[in-house]
Amino acid sequence: MNFAFTEEQEELRKGARSFLENYSASEQVRALMETDTGYDPDIWGRIGAELGWPSLIVPEEYGGSGFTYVELIAVMEEMGRALLCAPFFSSVCLAGNALLVAGTEDQKQEHLPGIASGETIATLAYTEQNGRWDADGVTATAKKDGSDYVLNGTKTYVIDGHTADLLVVAARAEGTAAADGVSLFVVDAGSAGIERRKLNTMDMTRKQAEVKLSDVRVPAANLMGNEGEAWDSMVKVLDLAAVALAAEQVGGAQKCLDMSVEYAKVRVQFGRPIGSFQAIKHKCADMLLEVESARSASYYAGWAAAEDNEELPVVAPLAKAYCSDTYFHCAAENIQIHGGIGFTWEHDCHLYFKRAKSTEIYLGDATYHRELLAQRIGL
Amino acid sequence: MDFDYGEQAEAFRHELRAWLATNLDPGWRDHVDVVDSEASEDILTNEWIKEWSRKLYEAGFKGIHWPAEYGGRGLSLLEQIVYAEEMFRADAPPAGNFLAETLVGPTIIHYGSDEQKKRFLDPILSGEELWCQGFSEPDAGSDLASLKTRAVLDGDEWVITGQKVWTSLGHIADYCFLLARTDPDAPKHKGISYLLVPMKQAGVTVRPLTQISRIAEFNEVFFDEAHCPAENVVGGVNNGWKVAMTTLGFERGSSVTTQALRFRRELEAFIEIAKSTAGAGGRPKSEDPLVRQELAKAYTAVHIMKAQAYRSLTALIEKGDPGPAGSVNKIFWSEYHRWVTELGMSLRGFEGQVIGPDYALDAEQVAYLFAKSETIWGGTAEIQRNIVGERILGLPKEPKPQ
Numbered sequence: 001m002n003f004a005f006t007e008e009q010e011e012l013r014k015g016a017r018s019f020l021e022n023y024s025a026s027e028q029v030r031a032l033m034e035t036d037t038g039y040d041p042d043i044w045g046r047i048g049a050e051l052g053w054p055s056l057i058v059p060e061e062y063g064g065s066g067f068t069y070v071e072l073i074a075v076m077e078e079m080g081r082a083l084l085c086a087p088f089f090s091s092v093c094l095a096g097n098a099l100l101v102a103g104t105e106d107q108k109q110e111h112l113p114g115i116a117s118g119e120t121i122a123t124l125a126y127t128e129q130n131g132r133w134d135a136d137g138v139t140a141t142a143k144k145d146g147s148d149y150v151l152n153g154t155k156t157y158v159i160d161g162h163t164a165d166l167l168v169v170a171a172r173a174e175g176t177a178a179a180d181g182v183s184l185f186v187v188d189a190g191s192a193g194i195e196r197r198k199l200n201t202m203d204m205t206r207k208q209a210e211v212k213l214s215d216v217r218v219p220a221a222n223l224m225g226n227e228g229e230a231w232d233s234m235v236k237v238l239d240l241a242a243v244a245l246a247a248e249q250v251g252g253a254q255k256c257l258d259m260s261v262e263y264a265k266v267r268v269q270f271g272r273p274i275g276s277f278q279a280i281k282h283k284c285a286d287m288l289l290e291v292e293s294a295r296s297a298s299y300y301a302g303w304a305a306a307e308d309n310e311e312l313p314v315v316a317p318l319a320k321a322y323c324s325d326t327y328f329h330c331a332a333e334n335i336q337i338h339g340g341i342g343f344t345w346e347h348d349c350h351l352y353f354k355r356a357k358s359t360e361i362y363l364g365d366a367t368y369h370r371e372l373l374a375q376r377i378g379l
Numbered sequence: 380m381d382f383d384y385g386e387q388a389e390a391f392r393h394e395l396r397a398w399l400a401t402n403l404d405p406g407w408r409d410h411v412d413v414v415d416s417e418a419s420e421d422i423l424t425n426e427w428i429k430e431w432s433r434k435l436y437e438a439g440f441k442g443i444h445w446p447a448e449y450g451g452r453g454l455s456l457l458e459q460i461v462y463a464e465e466m467f468r469a470d471a472p473p474a475g476n477f478l479a480e481t482l483v484g485p486t487i488i489h490y491g492s493d494e495q496k497k498r499f500l501d502p503i504l505s506g507e508e509l510w511c512q513g514f515s516e517p518d519a520g521s522d523l524a525s526l527k528t529r530a531v532l533d534g535d536e537w538v539i540t541g542q543k544v545w546t547s548l549g550h551i552a553d554y555c556f557l558l559a560r561t562d563p564d565a566p567k568h569k570g571i572s573y574l575l576v577p578m579k580q581a582g583v584t585v586r587p588l589t590q591i592s593r594i595a596e597f598n599e600v601f602f603d604e605a606h607c608p609a610e611n612v613v614g615g616v617n618n619g620w621k622v623a624m625t626t627l628g629f630e631r632g633s634s635v636t637t638q639a640l641r642f643r644r645e646l647e648a649f650i651e652i653a654k655s656t657a658g659a660g661g662r663p664k665s666e667d668p669l670v671r672q673e674l675a676k677a678y679t680a681v682h683i684m685k686a687q688a689y690r691s692l693t694a695l696i697e698k699g700d701p702g703p704a705g706s707v708n709k710i711f712w713s714e715y716h717r718w719v720t721e722l723g724m725s726l727r728g729f730e731g732q733v734i735g736p737d738y739a740l741d742a743e744q745v746a747y748l749f750a751k752s753e754t755i756w757g758g759t760a761e762i763q764r765n766i767v768g769e770r771i772l773g774l775p776k777e778p779k780p781q
């Protein structure tokens with residue numbers, strides 16, 4: 001029994017922390033969040049070329065380094081801690097996973113090397129105005145026309161949708177409902193008929209876009225798997241993405257706890273550090289309790305994803321629900337513990353509070369994931 | 380127990396309702412693009428709302444409970460409540476000089492000299508003079524009594540030096556009600572005075588601070604030998620702590636009566652969202668048993684706030700001072716509001732996170748972010764609990780530093 005990172009994994013995590021402390025410090029995050037693209041091509045280039053994070057879960061035969069989901073969540077946690085502004089989650093955890101789970105051999109050969117090197121920015125165009133994550137949320141259509149498919153519909157809240165080179169699009173055959181008839185397509189984001197618009201969102205550290213598809217023609221070769229049978233793969237992709245996002249949430253929550261503890265030690269009121277008041281001390285202790293519990297849920301889910309075992313469908317929504325609640329609570333408490341200064345734009349508390357909310361909603365909120373969990377444990 | 384307001388209050392209701400029917404344009408929202416929150420800069424500087432405020436003032440519908448000789452209407456607290464109810468009912472614009480009308484005005488009425496009442500109260504009601512609250516300092520937040528800003532009497536003027544922070548609306552205020560140390564040798568609560576200081580003068584520098592909503596509504600205020608007349612001290616030199624506690628009592632207690640009404644409207648909007656947005660299985664969220672539970676809890680809280688307000692009001696009418704019970708109300712409403720605005724955002728889901736250009740937020744988004752500060756300003760939720768524990772329950776204090 002050894003439920004801990006190996007020495008090598010620990011090295012990877014530490015390396016990520018120190019890189020991000022230098023290149024995703026508050027000033028850099030604040031500068032990038034004000035841009036339209038939301039990332040720094042130089043830093044992103046280094047993350048791909050030198051650090052190789054996007055290659056971690058990609059097998060060597062597709063240009064990756066063939067590590068596992070455990071390595072992935074180790075770096076995701078650090079990226080969450082540093083609020084890294086980069087298309088990592090979209091390219092690797094959404095589109096990368098989609099290609100790995102549902103892509104044909106040719107599609108993997110063609111697209112995974114670019115994702116692994118960081119040269120291809122990719123994302124998943126799944127949600128629509130209805131904001132739903134179940135199969136019925138997919139209303140965009142795919143119609144066979146000769147040797148092509150023609151896609152129509154509006155995808156929105158697409159992470160990095162405006163900067164992506166490659167989109168994995170979920171669409172259904174006309175007249176189908178629920179899980180039946182859903183297909184996935186690999187679509188060049190520059191295809192004719194695609195119109196993209198960046199959305200302004202409360203969390204400025206991760207960008208979302210609306211992607212309109214008007215008679216977008218894609219060759220049949222871009223269909224992932226069999227027509228109309230993508231739903232099971234989709235479920236798996238969303239589970240894997242949830243595990244990655246939960247790890248990011250743990251990192252963010254840990255950072256909120258660290259900020260709170262640090263401040264509680266130095267901020268003096270009534271002649272004592274505020275951390276000496278039980279009201280504050282207990283808040284910090286509760287945060288630690290939650291963060292450590294969330295970490296356990298996240299690591300276990302990361303292990304299940306790495307093993308690709310039958311526990312994944314249960315532990316993924318469990319982790320996403322628990323880590324969402326933990327992050328939001330810790331981020332809110334962090335503001336409260338900081339008092340007036342925590343309510344300012346200049347202080348970083350709000351950046352975490354807003355990221356906590358955006359990650360909570362993305363992939364479905366905690367209530368949604370607890371419902372999924374309930375269904376999957378046979379309730 | 381009796382919820383009958385009595386003849387006088389009902390007559391006032393009648394009068395106000397009739398006046399509103401002829402004077403308030405029900406389509407006012409079409410001319411006014413402001414985010415609804417009582418104390419926002421938007422409200423205080425919007426020309427249409429300023430004019431509306433002025434109209435209310437001229438018709439005698441300002442300062443309902445304030446003495447008639449100083450520009451008020453001279454009616455009882457009950458009419459003040461009736462006023463809030465009718466304004467709510469008519470969906471009237473938020474109007475007025477919020478910090479002044481709710482904090483410094485009542486404090487001056489309670490502790491001020493006749494001259495102060497004559498000089499300051501009327502311009503508050505007419506909206507001619509806006510105010511800000513200069514209490515908190517960088518090292519004196521919860522521990523307000525450790526404040527360091529100094530005021531020294533020089534002939535017939537106070538000379539003030541020091542720094543205040545988180546001063547809401549300091550950048551547009553004409554006056555500041557400020558706490559300054561006037562006897563550095565006295566124990567910390569005993570050497571403080573409550574001063575009324577003009578903001579537009581050479582010795583005052585205001586530097587805006589941006590809030591998490593990206594709105595720059597509070598400020599750092601630097602006093603560098605700023606002046607105010609010697610007679611601008613409220614409630615006596617070195618007696619400022621007691622006066623400040625009265626102000627904080629108002630801040631914590633008095634607005635609770637109107638709060639329940641505002642929360643009621645906000646909750647109705649959330650209920651609408653729940654009914655009109657699809658949740659699991661495509662059914663309206665309002666059919667989801669979990670959502671129903673949450674909304675029913677919210678309704679309960681708002682109802683309790685209203686009932687609690689009637690009880691507080693009864694105590695206020697009898698004793699004239701909200702006292703420490705204000706802390707109970709403050710904890711209840713601020714924590715309710717934080718929770719319910721989070722609920723509202725959850726109901727909206729993705730859509731609720733989309734904002735306009737330049738971080739433009741809608742009213743619910745502002746309320747959601749601003750609610751984060753409501754458990755901080757006016758005494759944090761932790762400090763309010765200490766007050767409840769020590770002053771209401773008589774529990775021993777936490778140990779002092781060695």
Ligand SMILES: Cc1cc2nc3c(=O)[nH]c(=O)nc-3n(C[C@H](O)[C@H](O)[C@H](O)COP(=O)(O)OP(=O)(O)OC[C@H]3O[C@@H](n4cnc5c(N)ncnc54)[C@H](O)[C@@H]3O)c2cc1C
Pocket residue numbers: 267269270274277278279280336337338339340341343511512513514515516517519520521522544545546547548597752755756757758759760761762765
């Ligand atoms: C939006 C906003 C508007 C404001 N407007 C004004 C204004 O117009 N004028 C003005 O003067 N001030 C204003 N304030 C300041 C406000 O009153 C202070 O922020 C508040 O009193 C807390 O002080 P602080 O920020 O220094 O936090 P601190 O006092 O440093 O508190 C930090 C944390 O420690 C906790 N803490 C402190 N002491 C204790 C204790 N004894 N026991 C347990 N916990 C404790 C607090 O609860 C808090 O969680 C405003 C603040 C905000 C956020």
